[in-house]
Amino acid sequence: MSILVDKSTRLLVQGITGKEGTFHTQQMKAYGTNIVAGVTPGKGGTLHEETTPIFNTVADAVKNTEANASVIYVPPPFAADAIMEATDAGVSLIVCITEGIPTVDMVKAFHYVNAHGSRLIGHNCPGVISPGKCKIGIMPGHIHKEGRVGVISRSGTLTYEAVHQLTNLGLGQSTCVGIGGDPIIGTLYVDLLEMFQADLGQTAPPGRRMGHAGAIISGGKGTAAEKMKMMTEAGIHVVSSPADIGITVQATLQK
Known part of the structure; x- marks a missing residue:
């Protein structure tokens, strides 16, 4: 029994090359989570720690890996846009860890996600x-x-x-x-x-x-x-x- 996530979850990490993204990607992999992609604009076409493919956009990551969930470790000024980008790419579950996102940005992201049918957990949450x-x-x-x-x-x-x-x-x-x-x-x-x-x-x-x-x-x-x-x-x-x-x-x- 489980809800939201299980062994069939295919996860992409937005902000994978940052300090927090790198550390927690390692921890999630060690637990057994199936991480299929990372997203960092400008670093597409490379590998994160020689294993996980990095894409410039969430849309490219979903197209190439069939990722169905995303976790966000993006700095606060850019996190709401990251949420909406994942929504546009058709990601069904979006988990935003980032703390300190401006409230006005989150109001926009909240309504955007609800209008497009994705499920958002967070922000400022453990996951x-x-x-x-x-x-x-x-x-x-x-x-x-x-x-x-x-x-x-x-x-x-x-x-x-x-x-x-x-x-x-x-x-x-x-x-x-x-x-x-x-x-x-x-x-x-x-x-x-x-x-x-x-x-x-x-x-x-x-x-x-x-x-x-x-x-x-x-x-x-x-x-x-x-x-x-x-x-x-x-x-x-x-x-x-x-x-x-x-x-x-x-x-x-x-x-």
């Missing part, structure tokens, strides 16, 4: 992994275990914490998705919950400005207590501490 099948992004592969629990999170580090607990309890994951914590992101919880069900925990002190839109409290609305109450009333198992995620999932699955 997507289906353990034992495919890893796209920057998450540590070794903490994951193949199984049947789906994980969705806006926070990269809390994703890793939840996964680590689950794995230590012998609870493998089908797919783990970091959707990103910025105000404008391509895919929301509800989009992924249509594919699988996940539990999540969160806290946010009233009156404190947090680092992402998922923790906004305004006019007494959106407090941790209010969110937990609403989810509990909806039949969702809620934990008061991230440390309880693993054992709560384990207990729920045993019912």
Whole structure:
């Protein structure tokens, strides 16, 4: 069981020759991800580390390799254009790791992707992994275990914490998705919950400005207590501490 990515995923890396692109391409390959192409304008016709063909455009890469997914490690000023270029090339899944993309650029990219039928994960996210099948992004592969629990999170580090607990309890994951914590992101919880069900925990002190839109409290609305109450009333198992995620999932699955 998995969503979004699996062994049939053919990945291209936009920004493959940069420092981040090079490092994480190595890590994804080591995990077993099928990386079929890289894209860096002006470097087409060469090989990245003597193995991966580089193309000048995403369209050329897709035409020559049948890539069906893209991961973006492009600097913020150019990342939105990279997203839209992948969309134009017909890439079905686009995972944007880049942090700090101007909001106005992301609004444009968000509407463009939705209008053309591609699926965008991110930006400013750790990516997507289906353990034992495919890893796209920057998450540590070794903490994951193949199984049947789906994980969705806006926070990269809390994703890793939840996964680590689950794995230590012998609870493998089908797919783990970091959707990103910025105000404008391509895919929301509800989009992924249509594919699988996940539990999540969160806290946010009233009156404190947090680092992402998922923790906004305004006019007494959106407090941790209010969110937990609403989810509990909806039949969702809620934990008061991230440390309880693993054992709560384990207990729920045993019912």
